[in-house]
Amino acid sequence: MADARHDVIGIGNAIVDIIGRCDESYLTEIGAAKGSMRLVEAGDVQKIYQTMGPAVEISGGSGANTIAGVASFGGRAAYIGTIADDEFGRIFSHDIRSLGVTYESQPIANGAPTSRSLILVTPDGERTMNTFLGISTDLDETHLNLDLIRESAILYLEGYLFDRPQAQKAFRLALDTAKKAGRKVSLTLSDGFCVDRHRGEFLELIRSGIDILFANESEIKSLYQTESFDLAAKQASSDIPLAVLTRSAKGSIILADNKSVEISADPIEQVVDTTGAGDLYAAGFLFGYARGLSLETSGQLASLAAAEIIGHLGARPEVPLAELARQRRLIP
């Protein structure tokens, strides 16, 4: 993949996170299921924001976090996601560009505001997301820079975008474009509820050419409608050339042709905030894979990135991941 201008290009919901701490009782009060992501309307955002505690604003968005992670490892990365011409849009584009990521999406005027997610972190470090999808879900085929996709070794698609038909259409165009250029295509299932809503479409997309699938335990079980992780994993390995399945503290398992690699989770001193753990796991794996490292090393880079993000508030790395990886002698 030496001829690729970028290691990874991601397409996802461009979001700014508004992160605050809360007690378990507050989640009950607002009717949010702990650990989940739910979509909320503008009015609900207002209501929750007015009653939640002090917050910090940090760029987020699942796919964007992954791309930020790839860049933090020293990878060449690009991103496509729609923002509005507002303060949060400026924050989002500054933060991703300042990492050296190629981000050319122009702010869209006179539409919905930039998407935001109210993230509530309970004392155990678990995050519960209340996402207001503003302009980010307006993404359609016209927002794709097809040359950028052709020039990237791996295309990375964020499952959260699957809620709108025009975004699904854009995904198919992106996938076809990448495949025709001889590139690899990866997908993250993003969320169990999201898989529930669009199981058929996800399976169709996967079987039409996804090379690498990222999923956690609940997502892969939901995809194959089974309570057995082993059964789901078996199904995944027959459907996809490379299935990367994460299991939180139990580590992860990478299923390739006739090969299965188990990666243990990195020890974590204190779980401060799990937001972005899966996103950063994907970042480490994609960086390693794009650079031709072994599945084992790619998995270790993934675990390292997930552990860094869990140790502080927010889903963007606080220190250069390349430095951490060098300290651990995973990269030269």
Next chain:
Amino acid sequence: MADARHDVIGIGNAIVDIIGRCDESYLTEIGAAKGSMRLVEAGDVQKIYQTMGPAVEISGGSGANTIAGVASFGGRAAYIGTIADDEFGRIFSHDIRSLGVTYESQPIANGAPTSRSLILVTPDGERTMNTFLGISTDLDETHLNLDLIRESAILYLEGYLFDRPQAQKAFRLALDTAKKAGRKVSLTLSDGFCVDRHRGEFLELIRSGIDILFANESEIKSLYQTESFDLAAKQASSDIPLAVLTRSAKGSIILADNKSVEISADPIEQVVDTTGAGDLYAAGFLFGYARGLSLETSGQLASLAAAEIIGHLGARPEVPLAELARQRRLIP
């Protein structure tokens, strides 16, 4: 002071901080003196923002940080500071209100934007501030809620606001109002350069009735135009009933009538970001003092709050300070 509705009311620049990490060389590049606060124009903010790394947005403002700290200790607090009707204004007012602080300032439409400070944190944890003073410096006498001032045990004035004549006028009105209601008035000198610019006015204000003065080493030396800390401290104790002088890692000294109390700095595992250390020191002291605790205990609360803030990015407490103080048995 049992009849006071609030323990402390603060008046200051309402600011949202934009905090990012940088190398020492970047400070040289943009011509910023490490550790200082400098005022920059809107155009400079743009230039610095475009070249600085990824950032997080967290409510700030020196006096507002202090008031947030008082509330975090469980104190009843109020704040006066002007914001615009924009995203940063909404962030600022949400964050301070969500702590239970009485904040009634209405957003000002059609003026300058809400003030912001680009804060660059070097690897040693030192912060360098590039502040764009938007609407916050428009504060004048009409923005004061005099009843709120009369009902607060201690008035706290932020020296940074001294750059505009109408704000100085507002300070004098606030001071007179508080004194006539039998309240205590405190002032922080905020910044050595700020003292340089307004030495005469500061001294006049101090001698016209300030009861408690907060200053760090460079500020108090600048105020009395001496290179000797001991000399400056001596001058301060003859000018002000209660002078609270901080000396970073060397701890602090509290000078009252015929009494001097030395407080050692709390041990800090890792200096992550010094932003707000002085602000939170003042918070701990003011809370203890307002609640009638001894100078020693008030100083220990001050050190504890400063240590908490230095251990993470941003100048607002990440955990309730009341809890930390109870663990240390400083409050019941």
